[in-house]
Structure formats: C-alpha cells, structure tokens
Amino acid sequence: MPYPGVIGYNGAGFASEDDVSDARAIAGMIDALGGMKTGFHDKDFLLTWLHSDVEVRALVQTARILEELYKAGISTRVFESGLAVSNFRDKSTRTRFSFASATDLLGLCPSDLDEGKTQISHGETVRETANMISFLTEVIGIRDDLFIHEGHRYMTEVAGALDDGYRQGVLPQRPCVVNLQCDRDHPTQSMADLMHVAELYGGLENLRGRRVAMTWAYSPAYGKPLSVPQGIITLFTRFGMDVTLAHPEGYDLLPETLDVARRHAAASGGSFSHTHSMADAFRDADIVYPKSWASFRIMERRVELLKKKDMKGIDDLEKECLAENATHKDWECNEPMMARTRGGKAHYMHCLPAEISGLNFPEGEVAMSVFDRYRIETYREAGHKPYVIAAAILNCRFEDPAAVLRKVLDRRVPRRGV
Amino acid sequence: MPYPGVIGYNGAGFASEDDVSDARAIAGMIDALGGMKTGFHDKDFLLTWLHSDVEVRALVQTARILEELYKAGISTRVFESGLAVSNFRDKSTRTRFSFASATDLLGLCPSDLDEGKTQISHGETVRETANMISFLTEVIGIRDDLFIHEGHRYMTEVAGALDDGYRQGVLPQRPCVVNLQCDRDHPTQSMADLMHVAELYGGLENLRGRRVAMTWAYSPAYGKPLSVPQGIITLFTRFGMDVTLAHPEGYDLLPETLDVARRHAAASGGSFSHTHSMADAFRDADIVYPKSWASFRIMERRVELLKKKDMKGIDDLEKECLAENATHKDWECNEPMMARTRGGKAHYMHCLPAEISGLNFPEGEVAMSVFDRYRIETYREAGHKPYVIAAAILNCRFEDPAAVLRKVLDRRVPRRGV
C-alpha cells in the first residue's frame, strides 16, 4: 500500500477515535521503515549519492509517515528543546521556510546565523564558529551554492569541526548537517521531487522505465547553480528511470555527477543519456524538468575572478554569459515542445521559482500556458520539502526513527487543539 | 460581570488550588463566548467592518479570556507546532513584538518573512510565495500601510492565493491572514483601543453616549498612514458612541470609511460628525485621540509618483506636505485644549509612539504635560494588542474557540513552573 489516500482529518485537531484504519495504515508504514537497515545515525545529509539505496528509501518513507501524521493532526514534536541553526549564504524563500517549518514540526527552535550580524566577518574560523553555535544544537542547515567547488567543501569542513568537538567533549551531542543546496547537490529538493513523481505514479516501485528529460532552459538570468540538474540525474537514475540530460554545448555539469548517474543507471537497470537537443530529450518523455543553469566552466572562471577581486572581469564574464544564453532562447518549454512528449502529456516539474515567458520575464524557461497547466502540480512538488528535511533530521539524530514514530503514533498528541 | 478585577496570581506560575472563584469567573466568560454565533472559522481578520457586531464582541471576549488566563498563570498553548509568518512591509516595534508574543502564547513559532532576504525580489509572484511559505503555517500577519489602495488589495490577494492552495490540496490547512495595518484599517490597534475604553468604563455596554474626538494633530513627520483614524471611526460608532472626526481641510480620510462610520452610528444609536475644528471636537469629549496623518489625496499622488519613479516629484511633494502641516501647528493636544473636554478630564488615547512637544520633537501632537498624565494609560492601551492578535487567530483557526478555551481552563497547565 505505497501511497494511501490522504488520511481523514476531522478539523478538530486530531483524528477521530474511530480512525482505526488510518492509524493502522500509518502503523504499517512505520513497520516498513523499521525493517530498513540504515547507517544514518549521527551522520549528515549532504549528497544523496553518499547514501545507500535503502537510506534513500528510508528517507522517503520517513517523510511520507510525517506527512500522514501531519494530515491526521498528530503532533510529531520529538524534541523538547534544541536549536536548529540555518546558514543561508545565498537567498532563499521556500527552503528557508521549509527548514523553519520542518524543525518547528519536530520541536526545535529555528535560529538563523545571519553572517552579516556575526563575528564571522572578523576573520573567525569555520572550525571555531561551528562549535560555538552548536552547544545545544541538533541540526545545522546550510545553503552555500554560489561558488563551484566551495559549497560542499564548506559543509564537510563544518561537519569535521563538529566531529572533532563532539569527540573532544566540547559538544554534548553531534548536530547533523543538512545540505540546503551546495555546488554539487540540492538533496532536499531532489528528494521532494522524487516523492512527487512517486506520488504521480503510485509509488517508488512504479518509476521503472519512466522517461525523464532533465533539460537546460533559457533564462535571462546569470549564474544559477548546477545543483538541481545534478541532483536529479544522480537520484532519478537509481529507480530504474530512463534519464536524459540535455543542454546546449558549453553548459556542462560537474563530470563527477555524470559518472554517478551512469553508475546508478547501470545498477538499477535504468539508463542515462546525454544530448545537446531539447527536442530529442522531450521525445516520448513522461516527465520534463526544464531549468536554467550556468556551466561549471563559467562558474570556475567566476570563482577565480572573485578570488582575484577582479570585478571588471566578473562584469565582462556576466555579459559574455548573458550573450551566450541569448543564443539559446529556443530552449523554451512551450506547447510544441510539450507536444513531443508521451501523448503530449508529460508531467512538467520545476523547483520554483520558474521564469515564465511573458509573466515575470519577456522570454524565459517555460511558456505561460504550459506553466499554468502544471502550476498546482509544482506547488505540490514543493510541499514535500519540509517533510524531507524533518525526515533527514529524524534519521540522522535518532538511532531508531521507526521506534520514535511508533511512540508518536501511540501517544496521539493533537497538533492543534487541547 | 463584564470586567472583573485582575485575577489573583500567586507568583508560583499558576493559580492556587482555592482560586475556585477565579476559575468560575473565567468559566463564565467562556460560556458567554460559547453563546456567540460567529462566522470567523477559516476566515481572515482584515477590516473590522467586514465582521458582524457579534464577531467583534466575540473577539473582545476571547481577548479578555486570554488576558485573564495569562494573569492566572494558565498556559494557553493550543498548538504543538506551526509557523506564524509575519511580513512587515513597513517598520514596526510594538506590533512586531505583539505578533511574536501572541503567536508564541498559542504555541506557534514566529517566523519573519524579511523580503530583503528572499527571492520575492527576483520577481516571484505573490500567489506562489503565499503558498510556498504556508505548507505548515497557521497564520500570516501582514503590515502593508505605505501605499494607499495597495495594502488591503495585497492582503486579499494573499488570502485568495491561500484559498486556492487549500482547495487544490497544496496546503493541508488554510492559514488565516491577520491585518497588522493596511491602508484602510489597523484592526488589531482599534480593537485594543476598544478594549481599553471598555475597561475605562466598565464594559462594552457602558460605552453608549460617550463622546469621542478622533482628531488630526500636528506633526513634523510626513505621510503617516490613515489606518488608525479610519479604524477608530468605523469601530467606535458601533457601540453607540458619539464620534467626531476633526481635521484641517485637505486631510480627508478614505470616503468609504466615513460611510461605514455613518452606517454604524445609525445602526447603534450613536452618532458620527465631521468638523474642521479641533476645539469643537474636544468640547465635552469623554475621550480624545489626537494623532497625525497624511491626507489620502496626498497619499494617492505619492503612489502615482512612486509608480513613475519620480523621486524629484516625491521630494517636492514631501516639502509641500511639511509646509502645509506647518500651517496647522495649533492642532496640538495641550492643556487649554484638554480644558475644553468634559470636566477637563477626558481620557487621552494614542497608538504610540506619540510626537510629544518638547520631548522628541520641538512641536508635536501633544504637550508634554498632557502626555505625562496619560502615559501609563497609553501603555495599558497598547497592552491589549497581543491578546487581540491571539484572539483573532483562535477565532479564525478553530471552529469552536470556547470549547478550546474550556479545555485550556480545565487542564490548568501552568504557564511557568513545573
């Protein structure tokens, strides 16, 4: 019973006494989770490909259980106190609120490390700060996606500092680090995307053989991270899907992630292919994910210029990029393009915000008529993210998340009401 | 027993076991609330005149119950988790902390949407953002008072987006929207003001026939919102009071709000009159509320200039306004003016911060000697606001707030202590 319908929510803040079957359904999901052997405990959630298949499945299962408990109005507060520190080194709306929602849902107190307000600007080292903010902290969520080769490195540096602090008795617990987007992966996004497609098709086991087009799309903006396409090709290939990556020449991803995608496809019985034609990728696709990004070679040059503080060089690079982008305005997800997909009815996905031609930009990633048709689907896609984050915390911070969730279900504390 | 004295608070964090009479008093107040039929549930709190008389009374009653429970040291935590998002598009101290206090009092987690930090600046649509911040959100409080014709429109746009998201299954619950000041109304302020006068006179039923002077007053500042005077004339006329609006020529309010005031006065048996003389308004007044504002015609011109990005025009308009303001320095609430009120002892009200002649400004809204005499009263007036906000949330988010409060009283969880 992979994706049961939404469990009845009686509006009074908790499931009615005779919702026995709902409770049984959730209990079954928890039992299934309990059967999965993972090595998450006291680890971090940084890149999905650092985790085994069963860990990825356990994360999805945990997130689904949290969703069902939420809809059933059952409190999933499992911490009485503890900070949930977020460190956004780039702008964010949806991930910021997803992190706050997720951590509050578990009983933690979201607390933003606004580096402008702190002494990090005084030359304080990462190692020291990581410990100083962690004395009573259970999770640190980090977004660091502006510089290629930097974001993941920074997160592992924080993680290493926490390991050291915990081992040496500085920290009474080891907070987990959750990647809220780096230069390599955007795992809470890709996992939410995975839950979305699983819901569309009735379960992870029904994804085998689905054709996915992860494609570049035109945008008048510059320098978007590579983490979303890298996250999709590495994750979706695990489930037997036929994933095609498409982009104009020069918009390459990090080679490492293509290697991971190939390896995953081989292991799962799916496939991974690579093309420079959007039209080819869309042909007979079940799912399309058209999205703008910069090439990693451009990002590398940008980092070098930044290190040299060559602002003139950066301006020139930006102009060069935008001019190059502008030669690919035909990479738009429009009606003729959608008509090439399976039955003309592929599912359109996007991490949002999308750049919609004629709405927020004259020309963008997607035609307005296409986006409008799938708008609500993209909102639902985004709606999984808070649960993915909460699920990552539960798995990283508890040795036996299933046991914790079983108690949550048994105590039946209403999330709202008295 | 409309306004019983403060219920004994034993300092240990909860009412003593033999505070049976206090508990009975609160229980009686809850029963009275239970008898009021309202249509608040799953609605918003945007403009007081969108609500029936009984809804306004229910809101006051709920706020009073929350105050008594607070003073009795009884926890009113009715949410185990959930975000309370605030979006301040203009500066705020007291409302910001009132919102944080109120939402924390109910168990929600205050979370500020600082638009500078988010991707709204990337051209994201209101509709999308409203959903993205609301997956696990119970209330969104908005201040948007800088532009005439814009604030209320924005709030209804957010509300519409939430309706849509809830109906389409994007949101598992429909958060309520609470107006923390718009171009038309400042309902949490005017309701706190109403509670204040009810307390001064021993209950809402004792307000009939009281003379209220809602008057403009001189300020060296420019462009203050109209929402407070509009809120007062529309709300106080509901309770049989004789409300006089006074301002120099040219400082008109939105005509719609004058219509509402006239209609409410006719229905309640009170009166609403309009004059260009502060002295006339103060004659025999029981209550005076002298406060600066801009005229809506100036605000309209300002919005037009802003839309055209005509910064020179805005500077010129500001100079014109300040020059015009300066011709009305005699609109000061000073001792001679107060001497005209009933027995020279009218109650002075203000939403704070006041502009006090000789204190924070050479010449301002109120003479220092007058303000000093009523300073503590204005602080008490402000003290109702957190409870008004919490009461709005309770009424919007629960079908039967009286039932919830009854359980809160019965369980007697101490707010502090163990």
Add this chain to the structure above:
Amino acid sequence: MPYPGVIGYNGAGFASEDDVSDARAIAGMIDALGGMKTGFHDKDFLLTWLHSDVEVRALVQTARILEELYKAGISTRVFESGLAVSNFRDKSTRTRFSFASATDLLGLCPSDLDEGKTQISHGETVRETANMISFLTEVIGIRDDLFIHEGHRYMTEVAGALDDGYRQGVLPQRPCVVNLQCDRDHPTQSMADLMHVAELYGGLENLRGRRVAMTWAYSPAYGKPLSVPQGIITLFTRFGMDVTLAHPEGYDLLPETLDVARRHAAASGGSFSHTHSMADAFRDADIVYPKSWASFRIMERRVELLKKKDMKGIDDLEKECLAENATHKDWECNEPMMARTRGGKAHYMHCLPAEISGLNFPEGEVAMSVFDRYRIETYREAGHKPYVIAAAILNCRFEDPAAVLRKVLDRRVPRRGV
C-alpha cells in the same frame, strides 16, 4: 561532591531507569542550591559585584545542575510560553547563540530586537520601548558595549522602566534584564570562565591561592571593550585567587573595577596586584588570560568625538591608537612567555575569538602553537555560557529555583525522543 563526572547519557533521549545514582547526584546538587539564600528573585543580572557571594555561588550551582540535566537528557522546559528578547547593539555570534540556546532550553521564544527594523530610530524613548516589548516577556538580554559610561547606564534605564511598568500594572510580570556585555562587565562570560576554572581544579573551593594573570595582549584591532578584564578581576578575586592585572601604561581599566577587585581580594583572603609587565604577571601563574582591550581614556575621548559627530577626530584617534598598540607587539602570549608560568603549564583562557599570530592576523594576542594546545579548552570554557544565562533567568524569575529544578528532575521528561 562538587564536580561529579558527566552523568551517563544513553543516547535514547533520557537517562535509563537504573541511573538512580546519577539522579541522586543531581538531587544532591539541587538540595545544596536549596540551602542558599539569595535575593535574586525579580532582580536583574547586570554586574557580578552587585551580587553577594552566595548569589554568585547559587548561579554557578544552578548552571551546573542545568548542565547535568542536559547531559542526562532531561528536559528543563519550565516555561510554556514567553518571549526572550535580545537587543544586540554590537556584533555577536557566540553570545547570540548562547542566549537563543539558553532561552529555548527553558521553553522561551528568542526574539531579536533589531533596532534597524524598529521605530526606535524614530526617536522613541527607551522607557516606552522597554514596556512595549515586554507585555508577555520573561527576559531581556542586552549587549551594549561600544561606549564607555553608556552600556550599564542604558541597562539600568531599561530596568527602571520595567520596574515602573510592573508597579503601574502595565506589565503582568517583571521581565529580568541580563547583561550580555556592557562597558563595565561581561558577567555571563566571566561566570562561564569561573565555571571553567572550577572544573579545571575540581570545584570553587579549590581555587584559593591559584595565581591568575589577566593581561593585555597586542592586537591590530582597535577599541575592544574593557568588560572582559574588568569582569575577571572583580570576580576571580572573590574566590581567594591571587589575581594580577597587567597592561602597558595607558591601557587602564575603569578605576571602579580595580576598587572592587581590591575589596574582593581583601574579603576572600586572595590578592590583587597591578603591573605594567606581562612577563611579571606570567611568572608562576596557574592561569593566564591574555586579551586585547582599549584604554578607558581612549574610549572616553571616542565617546566625546562621537557625540560631536567629529568623524575626522575619530579617524585620527583610531590611527593614534593603532600606532600606540603597535609599540606593544611584544605583549604576545608565546612559548617563552608560557615557559614562565608554573611548570610552564598554566591554563590559557580566552573569551574567543582570539587573534592568533600567523593565523587570522600576522601578529596578534597569542602564538599559534600556544593557542592550538589550548584550543579545545577554550571551546569548553565557552560551552558553559548557555547554562549561565539560563541559570540567571531561573534565579531572577523564580522565587525558589531549587524547587523548580527538583520538579524537573522528578518528572523526567526526556529532552529528545518520546
């Protein structure tokens, strides 16, 4: 049994049933606290020397109990709601997170008063704002350390406003004010430092006769507060320690604090001496605390210039200071200097962040090899601060903190898990 080992933490979120001896150890600590008669209740925590010896000991004892309860996985949530307002008028990382951690640990909701966002910039008075942010507030933490003679004055002004508001019925409770660093003292830091040395030597009663060198050290930075050295010399002299203050000529502290140090030393049987030689201070020291600061005479000139808005004068003063600083680069805590201490093995202390020669600065307060050896000790030192803040709140806000903690121990609510 002053400093029992860390109490066993079984990782499941709470102490196991047979941790009877641990529970007994904590119960014993609580009984000892119960025997201490303090006058903390409804007071503030501003300067340690405003408190009696027994109050200082009670604070340490409370902090230690909170640490043990934390390590034992027992929730110390004693508030169901209530704001914990922080007002940082200077940058902060560790104190900001310590305050958030501490208040969340007790169940309060941290809420930052960012003065840039509020109407304080509109000329609102301190008295009014103090009340407006306090209607449902239990604690206000303030950092105001930039201006000599100003920080402590501001805090007492806030405290006076709260007294007045509480007495006049504006506030249903009197929040306590906790000094998070002012011009005179940094009491949460010095108390954490005291706990650190007590831990190093096995209890407060083992501090008698220890030689402490509180010394100035070279820094390329300008205008660091005096509060840390002032806090150390006034507090450590209470416990029979032999405290030497050392700094180059011209880097004097506030004379008042030297008087306090002398008085405390006389009363405790310790000593307080004052020298202009780092080498002398280090000789046979058990503990060294080398740290940069500005002289209070410079700070006074700076405040005068600021009041006159003489920015040219301030620039000149800064240059003058840095030039003067640069003549004292030999005030570095390096290996030869450490070799002078008792057995060459004094404990090195720092409030962090330290300025480490060759790491974050070419020349700084401490040689890299020295800092590296004590790095983990300085982290542990910092780790006491959240508990000190929480202990101050418990003592200020509860008449009988021992009774509250006894109930906390008895109910044994797990801090994490279900």
